[in-house]
Amino acid sequence: MNVLPVFFTSVLYNLRYAPLIIQIACVFIFIAVTCTVIAYLSILIGRYKGHRREKKLARLHPLIDQLLLENVLMNEALIQEDAEEIPLAADAFHQPVFRKRWARQALIDRLIHYRNNVSGIMGEQLRNLYIQLELDKESLKKMKSRKWDKKVQAMAELTSMNMSIADVTILPLTNSRNRELRAAARHAYIKLSKNEPFKFFDLATEPLLLWDQVELFRIISTTEKIAIPNFAQWITYSSNKSIISFCLKLVVHYNQISAVPAVEKLLDTRDHYLRADAINCLGKMQIAEVEDKLIRMYNSQPLNCQIEILKLMGRVSSGKHVDFLRQEFLHSTDFELRKNAAKSLIKNQWAAKNLINELVDTATAENKRILKHCMNPLIKF
């Protein structure tokens, strides 16, 4: 019975005179036990808090939904033509629960959720409610926070509610060193700036990441009443290559023929990635005038640019350069070049039907396989 206490007493006694390693080990035993206990407690507390939060929100969400349905979404008076003049029943929302910060945040999130799913006058009414309940002040308060994630949250809320933010506040953030903050500020600026939504293109020194481009592209292409500028100005003058690359994609999306001369100038740029993007842009816009120049350039280009030139021949499908495509298909040593030449030949089929038949009959086994691959409508790439 007394073995254990005696053992530990002797251990403690010996510890005083124990070697340093043993003393350090004892300290670490204490640290390990403490950290393990903290970890267990944190897991349990975290789960309990999460569970409580879910329960509270599960009770609050139906209440918010009901209030919104009764006072806004199903309010027939608001569907009238002069609905904007009808005062909203914001009083219904002045309930004790909405004095708590978490509940007000839940209300903001729910309003945003509904606003993203309705349009027109209903959307406007939700915005009015957001203002009347002074929830915009909460968002603006977050905007002043030192924490970048709070700022990002604020911008997301204000953007969703179409609230304006002063240029002086937002423009510096579009060049922030913090990627997330920078991206959020750029999105907000494009969406909220009434006069010059693309002004930050002039100022941007930090790169526009590919993910940001996806997000910006969506905002630009889905925002109503946005004034689309001529992107040639940035293609010509911007020193930020990621901005130029993004503008090329926008030029294609908006089919901006007026920007073509600026894109053509890019064919002489030293950056072959940018050059390939420019050729891609011209191809997608089916600019036949550049074909001759590109054929002259072809042999001095790296592989990515050569592939884009061949693709352009297919997209333009002018039928003028089938001999060039044939030449590349038969004599290129690179598989990808031959495949792209074959694809473009097939796209020029209207002008090269006999040539294609001849190639199918006379080509090597591998080239024949490439041709048949490209001719098969089941295979897209």
Added chain:
Amino acid sequence: MEFIKNFYEGFVFVYGCTMLFWYALLAMLSLRGIIRYQRKNSYVDHNIMVQSPLAPGISVIAPAYNEGVTIISNVRSLLTLNYPVFEVIIVNDGSTDDTLEKLINEFQLTEVVFAYNERIQSQPVKRVFKSVNTAYDKLVVIDKVNGKSKADASNAGINAAAYAYFLCTDVDSIIEKDTLLRMIKPFMDEENKKIKEVGEPCPECGYVHVVEDSIRVIATGATLRLANSCEVDEGVITRVRPPRHWLPRFQEMEYIRAYVLGKMGWSLINCVPNVSGGLGLFDKEIAIKAGGYDSKSFAEDMDIVTRMCTYMIDNKLKYAVRYIPTSQCWTEGPPNLKVFSRQRTRWGRGLAEIMTIHRKVIFNPRYKRLGLVVLPYNLFFEFLAPIIEFTGILYYIYLIITNHINWPFATILLLFVYLYSVMITTLAIWWDQMTYRYYKTWKEVMGLALMAFLEPFVYHPLIVFFALRGYYFFIVGKKHTWGNMQRQGFGQKKTTAA
């Protein structure tokens, strides 16, 4: 003799301390990585990519060998991934069952003439199939001669891939629907391709030669978890549970520690040693230039990442290998000791192989992090650990027999090591809970966390033994077959009869 004893004791002491230090460092790094990921992604809507014309294409490659029982539902599951531009390449690796017939019948496949470019060597491809039904136009089925390894089949898939990125997975794994959306993000979060001009204009072409000067993400991995006791409905996990059986449960705990604590920590300092073969998204161009998967390797996933990194460094290109902490793939872990021993022996053998093949990179300052951190860490704390542990046990026995042991001190030291390992595992489970509360009840979390107390006595000795067996097989060059794991099938949601 005394000198050898002192040297060994000193070495083990320094080794142990360094190992514990690394674990503590990894725990801190992974915590930072997870918090950063959470904060960064809390306002990100991955679904914006679904509609975007700017989304880069991804080829999903899934080799299949004798998967006739589950192939149809698994392929259907892959075809419903949430992403705008992707293809699913199923590589039938010479199955001897009805895998291919089932695919042909179910998906209305027809043989096509395919421009297959063998950039990476693999066993010959016999036929390529495409569906005549436009609903399955994303599907490509390759029928090839059996290459006796997943790596060989994956290489054939890479050769046929149309897009710039490829996702390698197992056809019997369950992949979350948003996997491609989440895993492509690290590739798009790095700066766009940037160039640096080198030297004077070239007299031949007139251009100043340029080199790429941006960090290129070459691979991304995500956390894998065991699906052994989870409920699955139509290829979707509907209820996550830790495995009920003790062996897969230990593996689940080990996976959490390895992915959430280990790889997230390594990811933060760009020192990820490997991207799991179960789920990895790769840059196709670099993977091909690095030679693809080594079909003879027993650790082909670590091998390809090491070779891709080596390629980048050799060509003076900046690179990164990233990990995301969310669980994107659910796989069936070995349910019994026999299958488990085969898997771990293979892993042990694979590790020994990697250390031998890439020995010139280890401690080579030219290879920077790869040569000075990643591979040395794997050499000392992954490869040598079982050997040192085993010799340590022998030495302990010798000390006990010769009565040279100070029991109180020995007890303290053992207790220290034991509690430290429990702490590390518990922290990993804590970090995992911070990422996402996968398990429904706290009892399930506790049930998993408490396994850490048993691990050093039950699970860890098995790992050490099988690793040593793998090393032995590697040394004697014993032939080792991959073996086909008999799938138990994923738990279906119980339905009550009306």
